[in-house]
Amino acid sequence: MPGRARRGRARWWLLAGYVSAYGGFIAVTVVSPGTLAVRAVAGLNLAVAWGLGLIALAFVIAVAAIRLPEDR
Amino acid sequence: MTGAGTDWTSIAVFAAFTAGVLVLSSMLGRRATDAGGYFAAHGQVGWFVNGLAFAGDYLSAASFLGICGLIAFWGFDGFLYSIGYLAGWIVALLVVAEPIRRLGKFTFADALNARFESRAVTVMAAVSTLVVSLFYLVPQMVGAGALITPLLGLPHWAGVALVGVVVTVIVATAGMVSTTWVQFIKGGMLLVLCAWLVAMILARGLEVHDPGPPRDAPARGVGSVTALPAWSVDGAPAGADGLVRTEGARTGPLGPLDYLRAFGDAEVAAWRTSARTAPDGTTTRVASPERMRGNDLLMPGNSPTFRGLRDGSVLERLDFVSLMLALFLGTASLPHILIRYYTVRDVRSARLSTVVGIGAIGGFYVLTLFLGLGAMTSGTLDTGDSNLAAPLLARSFGSVPFALISSVAFFTVLGTVSGLVLAGSGAVARDLAGTLLGRVPDEAAQMRIARRSALALGAGAIVLGLLFRDLNASFLVGWAFNVAASANLPALAMALFWKRATGAGVAAAIGTGLASSLGWVLCSKDALTKVYGLDGSLSPVPFSQPALVTIPLAAAVGIAVSLYAGRRSANVIP
Numbered sequence: 100m101p102g103r104a105r106r107g108r109a110r111w112w113l114l115a116g117y118v119s120a121y122g123g124f125i126a127v128t129v130v131s132p133g134t135l136a137v138r139a140v141a142g143l144n145l146a147v148a149w150g151l152g153l154i155a156l157a158f159v160i161a162v163a164a165i166r167l168p169e170d171r
Numbered sequence: 172m173t174g175a176g177t178d179w180t181s182i183a184v185f186a187a188f189t190a191g192v193l194v195l196s197s198m199l200g201r202r203a204t205d206a207g208g209y210f211a212a213h214g215q216v217g218w219f220v221n222g223l224a225f226a227g228d229y230l231s232a233a234s235f236l237g238i239c240g241l242i243a244f245w246g247f248d249g250f251l252y253s254i255g256y257l258a259g260w261i262v263a264l265l266v267v268a269e270p271i272r273r274l275g276k277f278t279f280a281d282a283l284n285a286r287f288e289s290r291a292v293t294v295m296a297a298v299s300t301l302v303v304s305l306f307y308l309v310p311q312m313v314g315a316g317a318l319i320t321p322l323l324g325l326p327h328w329a330g331v332a333l334v335g336v337v338v339t340v341i342v343a344t345a346g347m348v349s350t351t352w353v354q355f356i357k358g359g360m361l362l363v364l365c366a367w368l369v370a371m372i373l374a375r376g377l378e379v380h381d382p383g384p385p386r387d388a389p390a391r392g393v394g395s396v397t398a399l400p401a402w403s404v405d406g407a408p409a410g411a412d413g414l415v416r417t418e419g420a421r422t423g424p425l426g427p428l429d430y431l432r433a434f435g436d437a438e439v440a441a442w443r444t445s446a447r448t449a450p451d452g453t454t455t456r457v458a459s460p461e462r463m464r465g466n467d468l469l470m471p472g473n474s475p476t477f478r479g480l481r482d483g484s485v486l487e488r489l490d491f492v493s494l495m496l497a498l499f500l501g502t503a504s505l506p507h508i509l510i511r512y513y514t515v516r517d518v519r520s521a522r523l524s525t526v527v528g529i530g531a532i533g534g535f536y537v538l539t540l541f542l543g544l545g546a547m548t549s550g551t552l553d554t555g556d557s558n559l560a561a562p563l564l565a566r567s568f569g570s571v572p573f574a575l576i577s578s579v580a581f582f583t584v585l586g587t588v589s590g591l592v593l594a595g596s597g598a599v600a601r602d603l604a605g606t607l608l609g610r611v612p613d614e615a616a617q618m619r620i621a622r623r624s625a626l627a628l629g630a631g632a633i634v635l636g637l638l639f640r641d642l643n644a645s646f647l648v649g650w651a652f653n654v655a656a657s658a659n660l661p662a663l664a665m666a667l668f669w670k671r672a673t674g675a676g677v678a679a680a681i682g683t684g685l686a687s688s689l690g691w692v693l694c695s696k697d698a699l700t701k702v703y704g705l706d707g708s709l710s711p712v713p714f715s716q717p718a719l720v721t722i723p724l725a726a727a728v729g730i731a732v733s734l735y736a737g738r739r740s741a742n743v744i745p
Contacts, residue, residue, distance in 0.1 A: 114265045121258050125495050128471050129488045132480050136470050142432035146247050147469050147540075150254050154533045157257055161526040164264055 113160050184574035212347040218520040220355045222527020227354025231587040232314025233648035240557030242543020246468030248477045253536035259502025264525040267503045270667045272512045272521035279506040280602045289674025295681040297602035299658040300506040304595040306651035312636025315584040317558045322577040331636035338588045339629030350589045357586040360579050365538045372545035376422035382440035382460035389555025390458035396548045400436035434465040458554045493719035501652030504659035507594035596624035650692050653718045657688035661726035673736040680729025691717035
């Protein structure tokens with residue numbers, strides 16, 4: 100069923116979204132670590148805000164994944 | 172702390188914990204009457220229990236003691252491990268959870284070999300399970316040894332031996348049923364107690380204390396805030412830099428975000444140890460306070476491991492990328508985590524239990540940030556052993572919190588070691604024994620072999636824990652993730668998602684990943700200096716963490732062998 104296949108692909112989009120956020124954090128840490136000192140959200144620097152954000156994003160993706168159909 | 176008089180509260184709490192675990196194991200052992208019960212709890216564990224058991228399995232001594240200690244001494248660098256460890260669960264949830272549950276039965280090799288029925292895959296998967304489990308066992312035993320001295324006043328070897336004996340009893344008597352419930356209780360208690368400790372840290376807030384002069388290392392009872400931002404302290408005079416340096420000035424209770432904000436704006440005494448040579452040539456170790464802005468400590472690149480991020484070479488930065496890649500891909504490659512998917516009823520339960528696991532583990536890792544920063548600023552650090560940061564922080568709140576946190580830390584080691592020994596004994600009983608005997612042993616024989624293997628693994632873990640007592644727990648776990656990700660993930664991805672994969676290709680991927688990552692790690696600069704005590708410049712590999720090279724290498728070899736084997740079989744004339 101095409102609709103089911105589309106929903107099935109959603110898991111790979113979720114993975115890609117998380118990889119982007121995680122990879123972006125690693126890239127900034129490697130290329131421009133000083134950027135992470137900037138106060139970003141609620142007085143927290145970018146390093147802490149991004150780190151906590153990655154943990155929160157993992158939980159959001161996990162909850163979203165419950166609604167995905169099974170593979171086969 | 173060490174060498175203090177007997178603390179009977181700690182001993183009573185610890186004895187109650189250990190007795191409770193053994194009684195529970197004995198009661199649940201009656202359910203493990205066949206191989207299905209022993210290895211997979213009959214696939215009847217509820218998803219919520221299994222989810223917290225995931226947390227129990229995963230939150231090892233490295234997570235609790237190691238990360239808290241790293242944050243307490245180096246700030247954000249320790250939290251990098253938290254971020255990486257949790258990220259790996261996304262791969263587990265979205266990529267491997269469902270196919271593993273659908274294809275496997277008892278061991279990692281079951282799922283990997285479902286399509287091929289290849290003896291080579293079975294043997295390689297079993298060897299990989301044993302190697303990864305042993306790598307992971309060492310830091311757990313080291314953590315147990317570090318805990319036992321302040322907790323019970325016993326020597327290091329006694330902690331290692333105690334964990335080895337209790338775990339062997341748990342696994343040998345009751346298998347997965349008992350291990351699951353031990354993990355469930357441990358995971359729940361760890362979360363609740365750490366949340367309680369963080370609540371006390373926030374209620375106490377931050378207080379200004381002068382760190383005093385340098386002193387002989389190891390220094391005990393150190394670590395403090397030396398100046399607080401004026402906005403966080405009412406009525407105290409601030410200097411031109413907006414900081415209050417009045418001894419004893421305090422913030423009072425703070426919310427979580429305000430705590431992090433106040434820490435970032437504060438000036439903190441971070442303790443560093445260095446060698447000092449006297450005019451007569453004698454060398455002593457000295458611990459000195461380094462006054463740093465909190466915001467600098469909340470940045471990567473303070474610890475020796477990650478210092479290269481700020482001013483190092485490209486290779487040092489690649490070393491960091493390689494570690495973060497290993498943490499991301501390693502979780503879904505750990506055999507003792509993967510076999511937990513066999514304990515639930517169906518694919519949906521596998522998914523739900525992973526979500527519970529992510530919630531519990533993620534919540535815990537957020538708590539580690541506050542525990543580490545709390546330890547850094549509470550005047551309780553021991554510069555000689557970073558693994559004790561969390562228990563010593565708990566002691567500053569009284570003997571009951573200390574007894575509870577130390578006991579649950581010990582329980583943490585027990586739970587993780589149980590899972591590892593179970594995974595290893597399953598690999599021996601089901602995979603290696605079947606291959607060596609030329610037939611799959613009957614269920615009674617499998618359980619007999621597994622129990623004997625558990626005894627052997629327990630004994631091996633005790634010996635390794637004693638041999639490697641001086642190595643850093645998180646450092647060793649990082650290596651375990653590298654080896655697991657290199658040996659198992661390319662093979663798993665090929666077996667689950669690539670139709671042209673062959674048994675020979677999958678076995679080659681495991682063998683290549685295992686041999687290359689193991690060889691790399693054992694020849695790395697870190698191993699040369701920290702394990703063998705040699706000159707690090709002799710290392711033949713460019714950086715210490717191998718995953719960036721060995722994962723693609725294993726995948727390339729697995730693909731090449733599969734394509735070659737597939738072409739050869741297509742050319743065979745029937």
